[in-house]
Amino acid sequence: MEKRLPRSAMIFSLGFVFMLVCAVGAFFYGVKLGTSKTETKYEIKELQAAAVQKSSPYQQQDLVSFYHTVFLSYREFQSEWDDAMDDFAKGQGGSASSTLKNLAELARSKRTAASNFDMQKSPLLGDAQTNYIRSLEQFEQAAKAAAASSKSGDAAKLQNSIKQLGSYQSAVKQALAAQQAYYTAMMKWGATVEPNIPANYTMPKVIEINKWSSLPLIVKNKLMADQMASRQQFTAYYPQDLTSRIDDFIASGQPAKLNLKTVSAIADLLIDTEAVRSGDFTENRSKLYNKDLLPQLPFFS
Structure with missing residues (x-):
């Protein structure tokens, strides 16, 4: 004689199967929802970044x-x-x-x-x-x-x-x-474009070599434009030429030999000795600035 499952056992089995289906459904829904939220956050960040660039003058x-x-x-x-x-x-x-x-x-x-x-x-x-x-x-x-x-x-x-x-x-x-x-x-x-580049930066009265070396190139160029204005240096060379001569001078180890501890002192020496030439940046770019961000302007090429 065929044995039948008790009614309570059948209800329990059906309940278990139903819970299992719900759990699997909830899992896939959660994955889909999480993916959707991640994509939405990514899209929002992209839109925000695009909006910043579009609104930037x-x-x-x-x-x-x-x-x-x-x-x-x-x-x-x-x-x-x-x-x-x-x-x-x-x-x-x-x-x-x-x-x-x-x-x-x-x-x-x-x-x-x-x-x-x-x-x-x-x-x-x-x-x-x-x-x-x-x-x-x-x-x-x-x-x-x-x-x-x-x-x-x-x-x-x-x-x-x-x-x-x-x-x-x-x-x-x-x-x-x-x-x-x-x-x-x-x-x-x-x-x-890059979060590590400040929108505003004013050169302090004294800037030590270590601090200077940590600055992005585009900030260094801005600071050298400031320095040329303060010294009334109307020259054929560009601010980036002065920047590259300073960086090359630092890389050579000369500041320690001459007991120069600040960038202003190095700039004074290079300007006073007429050691900066138009084209210095182009000559030094591949050696010093392979990965630095710059706008695509002819005088940076």
């Missing part, structure tokens, strides 16, 4: 646009100006009056070119544009004033007399202020 395309529309025009003028001043210093200026008139006209045309683009949506780039335009205006005035007086003096003394002009001194000051603003904008852009 300092995007890479703005830095590149500024380079080609404003900065490059200015540097083209500066190159012509520097060449003329070097010729004057060597007494090889030819017709100084004619050269200075041409420089005044070049400053005017480059000022017009730099004014044809609106960079004001990015406050620091807007400031840099305004200062470069004003600098070119002052260079134009300085060149005109020097041209008027160049007939009575020799070319060898002309360079020094130009440096005494208020318009020239104002032109240099505004150019260096523009450079500061541009490099600060680069740092602010970097802060939107």
Whole structure:
């Protein structure tokens, strides 16, 4: 005779099977819910990061646009100006009056070119544009004033007399202020890309070598733009050239031999001995800065 399970045993078995099904269902639901939450959090973080970059007034395309529309025009003028001043210093200026008139006209045309683009949506780039335009205006005035007086003096003394002009001194000051603003904008852009880059950083009065070495490259460049402005260093080389010479100097072990303990002391030595050249950064980049973040600008290539 076939034995039947007691009613209570059957109910228990059905209850167990039901609980097992519920447990398995709950497990897979939990996995799905957890995965969904993780994906949602990831998507939110991506959206937030994208929103920060979109809302930031300092995007890479703005830095590149500024380079080609404003900065490059200015540097083209500066190159012509520097060449003329070097010729004057060597007494090889030819017709100084004619050269200075041409420089005044070049400053005017480059000022017009730099004014044809609106960079004001990015406050620091807007400031840099305004200062470069004003600098070119002052260079134009300085060149005109020097041209008027160049007939009575020799070319060898002309360079020094130009440096005494208020318009020239104002032109240099505004150019260096523009450079500061541009490099600060680069740092602010970097802060939107990498979390270890600060959006704001002011160089303290004293910065020791160990502290300097721990800073991101884009911050170092900004600080050297500050240093060049404070020293009124109107040069053919860029802030990154000074940065790379300092880093190369530190890597060589020279600071310990010369008992130099601060970056300002090293910068003073390199600037005073004219040890910095345009192109130093490009020469040292592969050796010193393989992994450092920089905007994709031609003078970093």
